[in-house]
Amino acid sequence: MSDALDSAKPIKKPKRVLPEHFKSYTGVWVFIEHERGHAHPVSWELLGKGRQLADSLGVTLAGVILGGTDDGVRALTDEAIAYGADRCYLMQSEVLADYRNQPYTAGMTTLVNTYQPEVLLLGATTQGRDLAGSVATTLLTGLTADCTGLEIDMSDRSLLSSRPTFGGSLMCTIVNLATRPQMATVRPRVMPMPERDATRSGEVVTHALDLTEDSVVTKLVDFIPDARADKPQLAFADFIVSGGRGLGKPENFDKVFDLAKVLGAEVGASRPAVHAGWVDPERQVGQSGKTVRPKFYLAAGISGAVQHRVGMEGADVIAAINLDAKAPIFDVANYALVGNALELLPALRDAFERRLAAARARRAAAPATADTGEHA
Amino acid sequence: MGLARLLICISTAVRKQFNNSPFPNIVHAMHIAVCIKQVPDSAQIRVHPVTNTIMRQGVPAIVNPFDLFALEEALRTKDQSGAHITVLTMGPPQAEDALRKCLSYGADRAILITDKVFSGADTLATSYVLASALRTLDAQQPLDLIFTGKQTIDGDTAQVGPGIAIRLGYQLLTYVSAIRDLDADARQIFVERRAEGGVQVLQSTLPAVITMLEGANEMRFADMPGMFRAARQEVERWDREAAGIEDIKQVGLKGSPTAVAQVFGPKPRAVKAVRIEGETPAAQAEAFVERLFADFPQLEDALLEHLDQLADLGAKS
Numbered sequence: 001m002s003d004a005l006d007s008a009k010p011i012k013k014p015k016r017v018l019p020e021h022f023k024s025y026t027g028v029w030v031f032i033e034h035e036r037g038h039a040h041p042v043s044w045e046l047l048g049k050g051r052q053l054a055d056s057l058g059v060t061l062a063g064v065i066l067g068g069t070d071d072g073v074r075a076l077t078d079e080a081i082a083y084g085a086d087r088c089y090l091m092q093s094e095v096l097a098d099y100r101n102q103p104y105t106a107g108m109t110t111l112v113n114t115y116q117p118e119v120l121l122l123g124a125t126t127q128g129r130d131l132a133g134s135v136a137t138t139l140l141t142g143l144t145a146d147c148t149g150l151e152i153d154m155s156d157r158s159l160l161s162s163r164p165t166f167g168g169s170l171m172c173t174i175v176n177l178a179t180r181p182q183m184a185t186v187r188p189r190v191m192p193m194p195e196r197d198a199t200r201s202g203e204v205v206t207h208a209l210d211l212t213e214d215s216v217v218t219k220l221v222d223f224i225p226d227a228r229a230d231k232p233q234l235a236f237a238d239f240i241v242s243g244g245r246g247l248g249k250p251e252n253f254d255k256v257f258d259l260a261k262v263l264g265a266e267v268g269a270s271r272p273a274v275h276a277g278w279v280d281p282e283r284q285v286g287q288s289g290k291t292v293r294p295k296f297y298l299a300a301g302i303s304g305a306v307q308h309r310v311g312m313e314g315a316d317v318i319a320a321i322n323l324d325a326k327a328p329i330f331d332v333a334n335y336a337l338v339g340n341a342l343e344l345l346p347a348l349r350d351a352f353e354r355r356l357a358a359a360r361a362r363r364a365a366a367p368a369t370a371d372t373g374e375h376a
Numbered sequence: 377m378g379l380a381r382l383l384i385c386i387s388t389a390v391r392k393q394f395n396n397s398p399f400p401n402i403v404h405a406m407h408i409a410v411c412i413k414q415v416p417d418s419a420q421i422r423v424h425p426v427t428n429t430i431m432r433q434g435v436p437a438i439v440n441p442f443d444l445f446a447l448e449e450a451l452r453t454k455d456q457s458g459a460h461i462t463v464l465t466m467g468p469p470q471a472e473d474a475l476r477k478c479l480s481y482g483a484d485r486a487i488l489i490t491d492k493v494f495s496g497a498d499t500l501a502t503s504y505v506l507a508s509a510l511r512t513l514d515a516q517q518p519l520d521l522i523f524t525g526k527q528t529i530d531g532d533t534a535q536v537g538p539g540i541a542i543r544l545g546y547q548l549l550t551y552v553s554a555i556r557d558l559d560a561d562a563r564q565i566f567v568e569r570r571a572e573g574g575v576q577v578l579q580s581t582l583p584a585v586i587t588m589l590e591g592a593n594e595m596r597f598a599d600m601p602g603m604f605r606a607a608r609q610e611v612e613r614w615d616r617e618a619a620g621i622e623d624i625k626q627v628g629l630k631g632s633p634t635a636v637a638q639v640f641g642p643k644p645r646a647v648k649a650v651r652i653e654g655e656t657p658a659a660q661a662e663a664f665v666e667r668l669f670a671d672f673p674q675l676e677d678a679l680l681e682h683l684d685q686l687a688d689l690g691a692k693s
Binding site: 011012013014033035036038040098099100101102105125126127129130132133134136137138140141142143144145146160163164165170171172173174175176177178179217218219220221222223224225226236238239263264281282284289290295296316317319320330331333334335336337338339340343344346347348350351352355356359360363 | 498499500503530531532533534535536537538539541542543547548549550551566568569570571572573574575576577578579580581590591594632633634635636637638639640649650651652656657658660661662664665666667668669671672675676678679680682683686
């Protein structure tokens, strides 16, 4: 992020000159990711950031949409324009109906080679990273992964991509010295969501995919949405309640599950709790487990070793319960509850339950006034 | 351990190695490559103040934990249907330790791709070297599958797996959480792939590059014969010539379009923890919930919406 860059040493770039044939590359592109009819919010976050970058460079911002032939895909162009794009490149084909690496790589590569953007941004999601790695290798261009900050160096109009490295213990700024486009994948929920402005207008450029289903090797057999799957989906959960060795014994983990149930949260665990066999390894959060980025993370009886912290400190809001007021987990927490987790977990379950019931009651009464607000 | 027991272990080790020897023209078994990386174990890394490069000296090195899921999946495939497993890495001479570790788990052959010209490589240059070496390996004994971890814990890029697949023209299957079915004779594979919001079940063909999702399996322990075998077995060293590198301009620093311009410490989380007090646990909990939603009203909306969605899904299924 910009303030992180400002506070650090000035950027020293190794010297290399951009070859002449790359100088015609212009414009900032954002890949609009969608799966099963749902656009990933990171696409809009990137349009917000992309708008700033394009304005700094004095170039256009474009959204790139690849997908099936249904109207829902075409409607994404309006959304992209509403979130800040000047233009959309739209490629529709039945072959692109579901995300698959081969046809999406072919489509994106064709678009880049035809219209030549100088910057191409994608979300650091399973789809975005799968596609970005393949496209960058096909184009033989540089790609920076999982960025948390993007800036333009106005001295040479190059993109400065900042990202955590070594499990979050260091940050680094990466530049692409010799090739175009400059590609980066960006972490979801790092860039702020821009305002949606439905009055904005922009142009749509359609381009056909030169590929038939016969030549696509990998086939999609089935798609199992998460809620139907019975395994924990920690990495993608918005609400997580985690427990550690501080809970004392495996039965006490029930209290974590009880609170999680009220919040509709996934249950996570620290490495020691997993190693002790108290919970399934699927639930481990941290360096050798899952990296999570929920809206709310509650750690109960977890001391906060760095191995755990690197897996969860990207959460929006962190609360921690620990008997020891000096536990390192409190260094990354927004809220510190010093006390006995075995007493606090049931108390929190009750408090959340009451609060949510009250909020629901308020809402049930509210919609009528909200809908008729204009007439009142 | 008694001497007799030790002798049995050694003889088992010798027998095992003999049985696993690669005779590509005689034994018809799958050939699986597993690409691994040696990484520093902890967060205690220092940065060279002038060159902005990572100083690895003194930091214990391990096999990238994500790559162990890849190795284990390869070993399971070997257990089920028989396979010859070659594990390889590009790295400095000391990366041999990581390869030996993989041998102790049950890999059959280990190749260290090492050459001074490889240093300073970004993911594009790394995938060029690995793909060249894999092509050389494939010429010796045709490859059916290449496994690797979804990403490393030091670079966290997740880019080398896709890079290898594109360069070799193999099918790419990333973030695989399970292999449902594998039929080497029919050249067919069914996998579950982690996607946003769900799991894709994909049907593909061999040869393929698979990057394994963490937690897909649980790593086995190395047994005694395995450790004996690993200690004695040769780790092959391939320099740029042996790896079949054709274009020297595509490796190392020269072949890397990206460069680190700056390294700096991360900002600590901006906020200092607010301590929530209360006479009783109930009062403390009440105070916390009150404060949380006062500070983050959008969190309450998000939570209610989330619970509504869960209720909807529950009603549908």
